[in-house]
Amino acid sequence: MALSAPPDLDKAASEPPEEVVATLQQVAQALKIQRGITSDDIFRGGYVWDIVDKSERHQCLQWLGRTVEWATKKWMLSEQDEWEQVAEMAAKLTSELCGKGASGAxxxxxxxxxxxxxxxxxxxxxxxxxxxxxxxxxxxxxxxxxxxxxxxxxxxxxxxxxxxxxxxxxxxxxxxxxxxxxxxxxxxxxxxxxxxxxxxxxxxxxxxxxxxxxxxxxxxxxxxxxxxxxxxxxxxxxxxxxxxxxxxxxxxxxxxxxxxxxxxxxxxxxxxxxxxxxxxxxxxxxxxxxxxxxxxxxxxxxxxxxxxxxxxxxxxxxxxxxxxxxxxxxxxxxxxxxxxxxxxxxxxxxxxxxxxxxxxxxxxxxxxxxxxxxxxxxxxxxxxxxxxxxxxxxxxxxxxxxxxxxxxxxxxxx
Ligand SMILES: C[S@@+](CC[C@H](N)C(=O)[O-])C[C@H]1O[C@@H](n2cnc3c(N)ncnc32)[C@H](O)[C@@H]1O
The missing domain is CATH 3.40.50.150 (Vaccinia Virus protein VP39)
Structure with missing residues (x-):
């Protein structure tokens, strides 16, 4: 089941919550669908943004930005690699979502x-x-x-x-x-x-x-x-x-x-x-x-x-x-x-x-x-x-x- 709202970023979490990771994966999947690399919709329990829609894309970008900040802080405090991975994934998706000009090959x-x-x-x-x-x-x-x-x-x-x-x-x-x-x-x-x-x-x-x-x-x-x-x-x-x-x-x-x-x-x-x-x-x-x-x-x-x-x-x-x-x-x-x-x-x-x-x-x-x-x-x-x-x-x-x-x-x- 997909979530009905983007996951809250829980300041108290001791490790990255599953629904945050699943939501990041959903964004990555949506980008692949947009580029024609795959046509499969996947539901792993995350929230699914319609990134083709301009206002949803903006909301998604805001959420990704907050995720980068939140996961980076957690990583600095805990030094757990899992937090670093979440911060990096959110940062990469932010650049890809901003358009081709900001992403790699x-x-x-x-x-x-x-x-x-x-x-x-x-x-x-x-x-x-x-x-x-x-x-x-x-x-x-x-x-x-x-x-x-x-x-x-x-x-x-x-x-x-x-x-x-x-x-x-x-x-x-x-x-x-x-x-x-x-x-x-x-x-x-x-x-x-x-x-x-x-x-x-x-x-x-x-x-x-x-x-x-x-x-x-x-x-x-x-x-x-x-x-x-x-x-x-x-x-x-x-x-x-x-x-x-x-x-x-x-x-x-x-x-x-x-x-x-x-x-x-x-x-x-x-x-x-x-x-x-x-x-x-x-x-x-x-x-x-x-x-x-x-x-x-x-x-x-x-x-x-x-x-x-x-x-x-x-x-x-x-x-x-x-x-x-x-x-x-x-x-x-x-x-x-x-x-x-x-x-x-x-x-x-x-x-x-x-x-x-x-x-x-x-x-x-x-x-x-x-x-x-x-x-x-x-x-x-x-x-x-x-x-x-x-x-x-x-x-x-x-x-x-x-x-x-x-x-x-x-x-x-x-
Ligand atoms: C606007 S892009 C179009 C690319 C492609 N035809 C397309 O429509 O997706 C213009 C193309 O012309 C190439 N080009 C520009 N000046 C050129 C030159 N002096 N000699 C050869 N190719 C050139 C550019 O490198 C670029 O690939």
């Missing part, structure tokens, strides 16, 4: 569903989110990646015709991992996941390994810095006297700091490994699908992302009679009120690239996107299955907290 599971409602991967896709100690925007999984990964899983964005896929700015890697799962088992299929921070290339590797996509080459993590690559592309085309446009300018705030981050990333999450780097020469026209999520947040990104997509996608058509699907560039970006200029600059850049044609562009929130898929499935009689899917209920709850509109572009080689 975590591996979480994200559920994605196929068109008919079956899971893309049973148990969800394991995603490695490094600690924010490495301080970069790539250390969390962004809503654009969630939206595009879901669409790829259920083939409303169909990538099944492609084999040589590359992701730009993969971050924690959900999108590339979803593409890897969607193409799994198709002959010659592989997804090259790229980022410029070693800790994030390592995150892609961890994710690929955890999902069984590493050893078979379904995922290939590589280092690629957009600006270094763009400079090399310009240099290549100058040598060949091909037309080039403009010079490459680098966003100071975001980019130059990477040198410092490279130097400090030698903690246990990167382990000093030198990452293979994708070069401009060998990557020219080497892919038939380029994917990216949330990579347009500096003005300088808009030019290089367009340049890179054009460079990476195969240019030549096969001979007459051979099957041909035009290579594609698919990108989802959030429409943040602070970043309209960047979105407009990217669209202008793509419009000025004669070898890339816009196939489709659509705007939606995550919640609307999920809703319309659910209604479609319910019509086909899968309502019972959906109603019992706890991970789906969790996804709906998370989506409700994200009111951003996301724009998805599909461009084709023309």
């Amino acid at each position: 975590v591996q979480r599971r994200v559920s994605l569903w196929r068109r008919d409602g079956d899971p893309l991967l049973v148990g969800g896709i394991a995603v490695h989110e490094p600690s924010f100690v490495h301080a970069d925007v790539g250390c969390k999984t962004w809503g654009a990646a969630i939206l595009l990964a879901r669409r790829i899983a259920r083939q409303s964005v169909d990538i099944s015709a492609f084999r040589r896929c590359i992701e730009l700015g993969s971050g924690t890697g959900l999108l590339g991992l979803a593409a890897g799962c969607a193409l799994r088992g198709l002959e010659g299929a592989s997804v090259t996941m790229t980022d410029y921070l070693p800790v994030l290339i390592q995150a892609a590797r961890e994710g690929a390994r955890a999902n069984g996509l590493l050893d078979n080459g379904a995922i290939v993590p590589m280092k690629m810095d957009w600006f270094e690559m763009a400079q090399d592309i310009v240099a290549l085309s100058e040598n060949r006297e091909e037309p080039t446009r403009g010079t490459i300018s680098i966003p100071i705030a975001n980019y130059l700091d990477a040198v410092h981050r490279d130097a400090t990333a030698a903690g246990n999450e990167w382990e000093g490994r030198i990452e293979p780097t994708l070069g401009a020469k060998e990557s020219k026209g080497a892919f038939d699908l380029v994917i990216a999520a949330d990579v347009l947040y500096e003005m300088e990104h808009c030019y290089v992302i367009a340049l890179l997509a054009n460079h990476l996608l195969a240019a030549t058509k096969p001979g007459v009679g051979e099957p041909y699907v035009a290579p594609r560039f698919i990108l989802t970006t959030p429409l943040r009120s602070t970043h309209w200029r960047e979105v407009a600059a990217f669209e202008a850049e793509m419009a000025a690239t004669p070898t890339m044609c816009l196939v489709s562009r659509d705007d939606t929130t995550r919640a609307d996107d999920l809703d319309s898929w659910i209604s479609g499935i319910k019509d086909k009689g899968s309502a019972t299955m959906l109603a019992s899917d706890l991970n789906l209920a969790r996804a709906i709850g998370e989506d409700a907290g994200d009111s951003l509109i996301y724009r998805t572009y599909v461009y084709e080689r023309c």
